[in-house]
Amino acid sequence: MKKETEILVPLMTEVCDEGNICVEGLNVYYGDRQALKDINITLPAKKITAIIGPSGCGKTTLLKCFNRLIDSIDGTKVTGKVMLNGEDIFDPHADVIKIRKKMGLLSQRPYPLPMSIYDNVAYGPRIHGIRKKSELNQIVEYYLREASLWDEVMDRLNTPASGLSIGQQQRLCLARGLAVKPEIILGDEPTSALDPISSAHIEKKFVEFKNKYTIVMVTHILRQAIRIADYIIFMYLGEIIEHGPAHQVLDNPKDKRTSDYIKGIIS
Amino acid sequence: MKGLTYFSIALLFLILIGLIYKSVPILKETSFGNLFFSTEWQPLKMKFGLLPFIISTLYVTIVAVVISVPLCLLTAIYLSEYADKRVIAFVNPLIDILAGIPSVIFGIWGIIEVVPLVRDYIAPAFGTTSSGYTILTGGIVLSIMIFPIIIHVLLEVFETIPEDLKNASLSVGATKWQTVKLVILRKAAPGVISAIVLGLSRAFGETLAVLMVVGNVIMIPISPLDPGYPITALIANNYGEMMSIPLYDSALMLASLILFVIVLVFNFISRRILKNIERKIA
Ligand SMILES: Nc1ncnc2c1ncn2[C@@H]1O[C@H](COP(=O)(O)OP(=O)(O)OP(=O)(O)O)[C@@H](O)[C@H]1O
Numbered sequence: 024m025k026k027e028t029e030i031l032v033p034l035m036t037e038v039c040d041e042g043n044i045c046v047e048g049l050n051v052y053y054g055d056r057q058a059l060k061d062i063n064i065t066l067p068a069k070k071i072t073a074i075i076g077p078s079g080c081g082k083t084t085l086l087k088c089f090n091r092l093i094d095s096i097d098g099t100k101v102t103g104k105v106m107l108n109g110e111d112i113f114d115p116h117a118d119v120i121k122i123r124k125k126m127g128l129l130s131q132r133p134y135p136l137p138m139s140i141y142d143n144v145a146y147g148p149r150i151h152g153i154r155k156k157s158e159l160n161q162i163v164e165y166y167l168r169e170a171s172l173w174d175e176v177m178d179r180l181n182t183p184a185s186g187l188s189i190g191q192q193q194r195l196c197l198a199r200g201l202a203v204k205p206e207i208i209l210g211d212e213p214t215s216a217l218d219p220i221s222s223a224h225i226e227k228k229f230v231e232f233k234n235k236y237t238i239v240m241v242t243h244i245l246r247q248a249i250r251i252a253d254y255i256i257f258m259y260l261g262e263i264i265e266h267g268p269a270h271q272v273l274d275n276p277k278d279k280r281t282s283d284y285i286k287g288i289i290s
Numbered sequence: 291m292k293g294l295t296y297f298s299i300a301l302l303f304l305i306l307i308g309l310i311y312k313s314v315p316i317l318k319e320t321s322f323g324n325l326f327f328s329t330e331w332q333p334l335k336m337k338f339g340l341l342p343f344i345i346s347t348l349y350v351t352i353v354a355v356v357i358s359v360p361l362c363l364l365t366a367i368y369l370s371e372y373a374d375k376r377v378i379a380f381v382n383p384l385i386d387i388l389a390g391i392p393s394v395i396f397g398i399w400g401i402i403e404v405v406p407l408v409r410d411y412i413a414p415a416f417g418t419t420s421s422g423y424t425i426l427t428g429g430i431v432l433s434i435m436i437f438p439i440i441i442h443v444l445l446e447v448f449e450t451i452p453e454d455l456k457n458a459s460l461s462v463g464a465t466k467w468q469t470v471k472l473v474i475l476r477k478a479a480p481g482v483i484s485a486i487v488l489g490l491s492r493a494f495g496e497t498l499a500v501l502m503v504v505g506n507v508i509m510i511p512i513s514p515l516d517p518g519y520p521i522t523a524l525i526a527n528n529y530g531e532m533m534s535i536p537l538y539d540s541a542l543m544l545a546s547l548i549l550f551v552i553v554l555v556f557n558f559i560s561r562r563i564l565k566n567i568e569r570k571i572a
C-alpha cells in the first residue's frame with residue numbers, strides 16, 4: 024500500500040508553483056457561523072489529494088471555494104486567498120467563468136443535465152462557443168472514451184441522460200466536466216452513491232488521470248484514500264488538523280484527533 | 291377528512307348530473323350545428339347559437355395567458371434565482387394580497403384604468419377606434435388576476451430543482467442566465483406547462499371582472515380590439531331573467547355545462563402533470 028514517492032510540497036512559502044492550489048488564510052462564514060477557520064494549505068499539482076474528516080467539518084465548503092460555487096450561496100462571507108497560477112481566485116476582478124472552466128466537478132450524486140447524453144457532453148463546449156457539428160462530434164466521442172463510457176452509450180447518444188444507470192451517469196458527469204479541458208478535477212465524495220463496481224471505475228479513472236489533472240477529492244472512505252491518494256488533508260471542525268503525504272498521515276498521524284478519526288473513534 | 295373528500299366528489303358529480311339533466315331539453319330540440327356553430331342568439335326566435343360566447347371565452351382566456359405567462363415566468367425566475375431573500379419575503383405576501391382582491395375591484399380598475407388605456411392609446415396606435423371595452427381589455431384585467439396562481443405554482447416548481455443540478459451547469463463555466471435558460475427552464479418545463487394550464491382553468495371561470503370590461507356584444511370577435519361576450523358573462527347577465535322563454539333556461543345550462551367541462555378537463559390535466567413532476571423528483 025505504501026507509496027515510495029516523496030512529494031515536495033512548498034508549504035507556506037511565498038511562491039505558489041505553477042499548477043498548485045495555494046490557500047492562504049481562508050475563512051468562510053455562513054451568516055454568523057464560521058465553517059472554515061484560517062485554512063493554509065498547498066495542494067500539489069498533478070496529484071490526488073484526498074480531504075478527509077468527520078461530517079460537517081467543512082470539506083464541501085473548501086471545495087466550493089476553489090470553483091467559487093460558494094458565491095451562489097446566500098449570506099456567505101469569504102476572506103483570504105486561494106492562489107492558482109499566480110492569480111487569486113477570490114480577486115474581485117477574477118473571471119469566475121474562467122476559473123470554473125479550469126475545474127471539473129463531480130458531486131456526491133450524479134446530476135446529468137435534462138438533455139441527451141450527447142448534449143450533456145457538448146454542453147460546456149457549446150457554451151464556450153464551439154458550434155461546428157463535426158468538432159462537437161469529435162469532442163463528445165473523445166471525452167466519453169476518456170470517461171470509459173463510449174462503448175456503453177455510442178448507440179444511444181441522443182437518448183435522455185436520465186436513462187443511464189447511476190454509475191454511468193457519474194461517468195457522464197465526468198465526461199461533461201472534462202470536455203471543457205479543466206486542469207483540476209474536484210470530487211465531492213464522487214463515489215458515495217455508486218455501487219462497488221462503478222466506484223472502482225471512477226477510482227481507476229482518477230489514478231489514470233493523475234498525470235494530466237490535479238485531483239482534489241473529498242472522501243468518507245478511508246480505504247479509498249489509502250488506495251488512491253498521494254496527499255491527505257485531515258479536517259476537523261473547520262480547521263486543517265494535519266496534512267501530508269498519504270502514508271505519513273495515515274500510518275503516523277501526529278495529531279491525536281487524526282489518529283482517533285482513522286481508528287474510527289470520531290466520525 | 292375522508293368523508294369531506296367523498297362529499298366534495300359527490301357534489302361535483304351532482305352538479306355535473308344536474309347540468310346535463312337541465313341541458314337535455316335544448317339538446318333534443320336544437321341541432322348540434324345550430325347550437326355550437328351558429329352565431330345567432332335570438333332566444334325569442336328559439337335561436338341559441340353559442341359560438342360567439344365560446345369564441346369570446348377562449349379568446350379572452352388566451353389573451354390573458356399570453357400576457358400573463360411571460361411576465362410570471364420572468365418574475366418567478368427573478369424571485370427564485372436572483373432575488374435576495376428579503377425581496378422574496380417582501381414580495382410573497384404582496385402576491386397573496388393580489389390573490390385575495392375581490393373580482394369586482396379588478397373590474398372597476400379595468401373600467402377606470404384599462405378601458406381608457408385601450409380606447410385612447412392602444413386602439414389609435416393600431417389605427418382603429420374602440421370604445422375600450424374589448425377582448426384585449428378583458429385579457430389584460432384577467433392576466434393580472436391569474437398572476438398569483440401562476441407565480442405560486444412556478445415558484446414551487448423552481449424550488450424543487452436541486453442546487454447541485456444548477457452547480458453542475460455553473461461548474462463547466464455556464465453563466466447564471468445560461469443555466470436558467472438551458473437547464474432550469476428545461477427541467478421545469480412540465481411544471482411551467484402545468485402552471486399555465488392552472489392559470490387557464492382559473493381564467494375560464496372568472497366572471498365578474500371580465501364582464502365589466504369586455505363589452506358584452508354578441509359577435510364573433512376577430513381582432514383583440516373587438517368586443518366579446520364570454521360564456522360566464524352570458525350566464526351571469528341573463529340567468530333569472532326572461533326565464534319564461536321556452537328553452538332559454540336550458541340553453542344557459544348547456545353553456546354552464548360547457549364551461550364546467552372545460553374547467554374540469556384543464557384542472558385534471560394540470561393535476562396529472564404536477565403529479566408526474568412530483569414523482570419524477572421523488
Ligand atoms: N448553505 C449553508 N448554510 C449554512 N450553513 C452551512 C451551509 N452549508 C454548510 N453549512 C455548515 O457549514 C459546515 C461545513 O459544512 P460542509 O458541507 O462543508 O461539511 P462537510 O465536511 O462537507 O460535511 P459532509 O461530510 O457531511 O458532507 C457545517 O457545519 C454545515 O452545517
Ligand SMILES: [Mg+2]
Pocket residue numbers: 082083084211
Ligand atoms: Mg460534504
